[in-house]
Amino acid sequence: MSEPIIHVIPEQYYGGGGPRVKMVKPAVGVAGRPSAPRKLSRTTLFIIVAGILFLITVGGAGWYFTRGLRAPTSALEAPPPPPEVSAPEAPAVEAPSALVTPEVSPIPAEPETPTPTPTQPEPFADTDQDGLTESEERLYQSDPVRPDMDNDGFLDGHEVINLYNPAGIAPEKLEAAGLAKQYSRETGAYNLLIPARWQAAPSPEDQNAVFVSDEGGKRIFELRVIDNAGRLSLEDWYQSQRLAVSGTPKPWVTNKSGLTGLTSADEAKAYFAGRSSIYEIMFAEGQNPAEYKTTFGTMLNSFMVR
Incomplete structure (x- = not known):
C-alpha cells in the first residue's frame, strides 16, 4: 500500500496574500528593412515531398482494398433455364397383315467319305x-x-x-x-520247269501244251512242237518262216542244258531246234509279257530236248 501524499501551501499564499504580479513593458520595435524569409534546404524539401507521396500512396491503397467492402454485394444472377427439347415423334410402323414364313431349303447332307481301299501294286x-x-x-x-x-x-x-x-x-x-516242277512229254521228247502252283494242259491231238496259272485258270504260256522234216538249222528254219515271223530274231544264249535258241524281236517267243522238230515257247494270247518275264526266262533256261 502506497504512503499518503501531503500537499503544502506555498509560502506566498500564507497571510491571505496573493502572488506578486510583475508588470513587464513591451519592447518598442525599431523601424527598418524587413528581413528576408528563410529558404528550406533541399533535404527538408525532399522529406516533405516524400512524405506527401507516401501519404497519397497509403491512402490510395487503403481506398482500393476497402472499396469492395463498402460496395453492396450484388446478388448472383441465376443462369437461364435450358431450352425445352421436344422428343422426336417415332415414325409410325405399319403392322404386317400376316406373318410370312420364309421357305428354308433343307441343308444337303454331307456325302460320306469312303474309306480309301489300300491300292495293290x-x-x-x-x-x-x-x-x-x-x-x-x-x-x-x-x-x-x-x-x-x-x-x-x-x-x-x-x-x-x-x-x-x-x-x-x-x-x-x-x-x-x-517252288518249281518238271513238265515232260514223252511223245515230244522234251521237258522244262514250270512254277509248282501252275498246271499243264497237254493237247490230246499233238505234242503241244498250255501252262495255266493257279489264279482263275488263266493261260500264261503255250508250247508248240513244229515239224522240221528237212532238219534245217534253227537259223535257216527261222529265215524260211520270215513271212509268218515278224522282226529280226535275237540270239538266245546257251541255256543250262547246252541248247542255243532264238527269241523274237518283241521277246514274247523263243525257239529251240531238236532232231526233226522246232520247239516254240511263247506267251499266251492276251497275256502281258511284263508280268512273268523272269519266269519265261526260267522255262527257257531249263528247257531240254531228249
Whole structure:
C-alpha cells in the first residue's frame, strides 16, 4: 500500500496574500528593412515531398482494398433455364397383315467319305527292283520289298532265272525247294520247269501244251512242237518262216542244258531246234509279257530236248 501524499501551501499564499504580479513593458520595435524569409534546404524539401507521396500512396491503397467492402454485394444472377427439347415423334410402323414364313431349303447332307481301299501294286510291277514282279514274288515266296532275301549278293530275280531258290540260305534249286516242277512229254521228247502252283494242259491231238496259272485258270504260256522234216538249222528254219515271223530274231544264249535258241524281236517267243522238230515257247494270247518275264526266262533256261 502506497504512503499518503501531503500537499503544502506555498509560502506566498500564507497571510491571505496573493502572488506578486510583475508588470513587464513591451519592447518598442525599431523601424527598418524587413528581413528576408528563410529558404528550406533541399533535404527538408525532399522529406516533405516524400512524405506527401507516401501519404497519397497509403491512402490510395487503403481506398482500393476497402472499396469492395463498402460496395453492396450484388446478388448472383441465376443462369437461364435450358431450352425445352421436344422428343422426336417415332415414325409410325405399319403392322404386317400376316406373318410370312420364309421357305428354308433343307441343308444337303454331307456325302460320306469312303474309306480309301489300300491300292495293290500292279501284278507286273517290280517294287524292289530285283527282277521279280509282284506276281512272281508270290510264286517263289520271296519278299516284294527285299531285293536280296538271302543276302548272298545276288538279286532274287537273278537267282530264279538261274533256277535257284531266292530265299535259300545255302544254294538250293527251285525244284528242290518245291517252288518249281518238271513238265515232260514223252511223245515230244522234251521237258522244262514250270512254277509248282501252275498246271499243264497237254493237247490230246499233238505234242503241244498250255501252262495255266493257279489264279482263275488263266493261260500264261503255250508250247508248240513244229515239224522240221528237212532238219534245217534253227537259223535257216527261222529265215524260211520270215513271212509268218515278224522282226529280226535275237540270239538266245546257251541255256543250262547246252541248247542255243532264238527269241523274237518283241521277246514274247523263243525257239529251240531238236532232231526233226522246232520247239516254240511263247506267251499266251492276251497275256502281258511284263508280268512273268523272269519266269519265261526260267522255262527257257531249263528247257531240254531228249
